[in-house]
Structure formats: structure tokens, C-alpha cells
Amino acid sequence: VGSDDPNELVSGKGIAYLRENGVEVETQMLKAECDALNDIFFHYITSKTPYVMMKYAMTLDGKIATVTGKSKWITGEHSRQRVQESRNKYMGIMAGINTVLADDPQLTCRIEGGRNPVRIICDTNCRIPLESNIVRTAENVRTILAVRNDIKEKSLQNKLKTLKTSGVELLEVETKDGHIDLANLLHHLGEMGIDSVLVEGGGTLNDSLLKTGLVNELNVYIAPKLFGGESAKTPVEGSGVKEVDDAHRFKLYSTEIIDEDILLVYKRQKGCE
Ligand SMILES: NC(=O)c1ccc[n+]([C@@H]2O[C@H](COP(=O)([O-])OP(=O)(O)OC[C@H]3O[C@@H](n4cnc5c(N)ncnc54)[C@H](OP(=O)(O)O)[C@@H]3O)[C@@H](O)[C@H]2O)c1
Numbered sequence: 550v551g552s553d554d555p556n557e558l559v560s561g562k563g564i565a566y567l568r569e570n571g572v573e574v575e576t577q578m579l580k581a582e583c584d585a586l587n588d589i590f591f592h593y594i595t596s597k598t599p600y601v602m603m604k605y606a607m608t609l610d611g612k613i614a615t616v617t618g619k620s621k622w623i624t625g626e627h628s629r630q631r632v633q634e635s636r637n638k639y640m641g642i643m644a645g646i647n648t649v650l651a652d653d654p655q656l657t658c659r660i661e662g663g664r665n666p667v668r669i670i671c672d673t674n675c676r677i678p679l680e681s682n683i684v685r686t687a688e689n690v691r692t693i694l695a696v697r698n699d700i701k702e703k704s705l706q707n708k709l710k711t712l713k714t715s716g717v718e719l720l721e722v723e724t725k726d727g728h729i730d731l732a733n734l735l736h737h738l739g740e741m742g743i744d745s746v747l748v749e750g751g752g753t754l755n756d757s758l759l760k761t762g763l764v765n766e767l768n769v770y771i772a773p774k775l776f777g778g779e780s781a782k783t784p785v786e787g788s789g790v791k792e793v794d795d796a797h798r799f800k801l802y803s804t805e806i807i808d809e810d811i812l813l814v815y816k817r818q819k820g821c822e
Pocket of ligand 1: 604605606607612613614618619620623644645646647648649651652671672673674675676727728729730731749750751752753754755757758782786
């Protein structure tokens with residue numbers, strides 16, 4: 550047996566039954582590897598919040614866009630295909646409103662027969678354009694717009710109504726430091742049955758999410774290119790941490806070469822956040 554069942558109500562009962570009936574049972578065989586196969590389930594069942602995987606593609610000089618905000622495409626075709634597989638695997642996909650404004654993405658899964666993740670946009674002040682790809686496709690692809698829970702302005706209230714009739718689900722969330730409180734948002738998403746979220750940034754949202762300590766995994770794609778430019782965006786923006794000891798820490802889980810790119814997977818270690 551590799552993994553223990555995280556459900557305390559049943560954990561160990563099967564093993565005890567087998568042993569009582571004369572079956573020799575060895576436990577914790579390749580435990581880490583077995584647990585890793587069930588990352589999402591184990592996390593969700595014990596925490597009731599989604600397993601959060603943050604993905605970004607960057608250049609060798611750590612940029613996720615050029616100085617003019619262009620990010621198509623940093624990595625090669627096969628890396629991008631891999632991201633599509635992640636979109637198929639995770640139940641939700643999250644982005645900050647600036648990414649929507651800059652790239653007008655669809656955030657759908659383009660694998661044939663694949664499943665679209667639920668799109669979750671963090672948009673405190675409801676800045677999303679009604680003509681954006683996200684809103685235009687909301688009738689067909691489940692879309693949750695997380696906005697602040699104290700919107701009183703008449704024009705914004707009207708916009709919220711229009712968004713609703715366009716198929717957008719509105720999630721009114723408490724704010725923290727003037728933005729959506731992400732810990733609270735994840736709690737709400739967990740209650741809605743969303744067990745896993747793929748975060749596709751950008752850097753401002755990534756910084757806030759890392760600060761919640763609720764990021765479980767990083768998938769970092771590195772392309773053999775350099776963009777330069779002082780103002781070109783990096784994977785983690787915001788205010789960052791002030792001291793080296795305050796760094797967010799993850800443990801290297803795997804490395805893979807995908808054509809000319811490198812994929813590094815890191816996982817959060819308990820006590821490492
Ligand atoms: N290469 C890649 O992998 C990749 C992936 C994604 C994006 N990008 C690039 O990243 C750039 C956009 O990144 P960005 O850093 O400017 O913006 P961003 O992270 O996409 O969005 C930031 C915005 O999200 C809203 N937000 C809501 N709640 C928040 C919270 N708790 N913490 C932080 N933000 C919150 C804020 O506006 P409000 O408070 O007004 O809502 C904030 O200004 C684009 O150029 C895009 O192309 C690259």
C-alpha cells in the first residue's frame with residue numbers, strides 16, 4: 550500500500566481487514582510517489598480549498614512579456630500543448646484582469662475532446678470589457694468573475710446585470726488591501742466544488758497568491774530567449790518580499806526538456822511556505 554486514505558472515517562480499515570484475514574500488508578511503499586498521483590484529491594478532501602498550480606512561461610532573463618506587453622509566444626509549440634493538457638486537467642483557470650485587458654485571452658482547452666476549465670477572473674472593480682473574448686464566450690464556457698462585494702455605483706451595477714445576462718457568474722468577494730481577498734476567493738471556490746485551479750497570472754496576481762501561502766505547485770516553462778527591458782513584466786510583480794529569508798520556498802519535483810524549452814515543476818513542502 551502506498552498512500553493512506555486521507556478520509557479519517559475509513560483510513561486504515563481496509564488494511565486492518567486484510568491483516569485480520571491473514572494477508573501480509575506492507576504500508577507506505579513509494580509513499581511520496583503514490584501521494585503525488587493524488588495531489589489534487591488529497592489536498593481538496595483535507596483542506597476543502599482548491600489545489601492551486603501556478604504556471605508561467607518566461608525567457609532566460611525572467612520576463613513573461615516584452616516591454617510592449619507582448620507574450621505570444623514565448624515557448625514552443627510542444628510546451629504550449631502541455632499547457633493545454635493542464636487546462637484539461639484542472640477544474641478551474643484563474644487570471645488577473647490586466648491579463649484579460651492586455652491579451653484578450655479565451656482561457657479554453659483546445660485539445661480535441663478536452664474539457665474547458667471554469668474561468669475565474671479576479672476583477673475587483675469590474676473593469677472587464679463587455680466585448681472581451683471572455684464575456685463573449687461566457688454562454689458556452691462557465692465563467693466566474695470575482696468582484697468586490699461592495700459595488701454600489703449605479704453604472705457598475707448596470708454592468709454587472711449585463712454581465713449576468715451574458716452568462717457570466719458573479720462572485721462577490723470581500724477585499725483585502727483594495728483587491729479581491731484571494732484566500733477568501735479560494736474558500737468560496739472550494740465550497741462551489743472546484744477542487745483545483747490553474748493560475749495563468751500575470752505577475753501582480755501571482756505575487757498576491759504566493760503571499761496567501763496557498764500555492765501548491767509551480768510549473769515554470771523557460772524558453773531560450775531574452776527580452777530585456779526594465780519595465781518588461783516578470784512572473785512575480787507586486788511588492789514582493791523584503792528579506793531573503795522571507796522568500797516563498799518550493800521543492801524541485803521534476804525537470805523536463807521539451808524541444809528547446811525546459812519545464813521545471815516545484816511543489817510546496819509543508820512548513821516551507
Ligand atoms: N508569459 C506568461 O506566462 C503570462 C501569463 C499571464 C499573463 N502574462 C502577461 O502578464 C501581463 C499582465 O500582468 P499584470 O501583472 O499586469 O496583471 P495581472 O496579474 O494579470 O492582473 C492584475 C490585476 O488583477 C486584479 N486583482 C484582483 N484581485 C487581486 C489581488 N488579490 N492581487 C493582485 N491583483 C488582483 C488587480 O486589479 P483590480 O484590483 O482593479 O481588479 C490587478 O491590477 C500581460 O502583459 C500578460 O501578457 C504572461
